[in-house]
Amino acid sequence: MPDVAIGKAYRSATFLRVEWMWLSLPVTVWVLSLIVWLGTIWKSGKVGAPL
Structure with missing residues (x-):
């Protein structure tokens, strides 16, 4: 195991x-979902639909 150090620990x-x-991937999906959600609010507001 090359990532293992052997010795004494003082703290x-x-x-x-x-x-x-x-x-x-989760961050990308979250950002795309936010864009779709904001786009839906914007388009709904333009046609006079209740938010």
């Missing part, structure tokens, strides 16, 4: 690694 530390590849 604890938190390690956090974000995998951006796994976050890109």
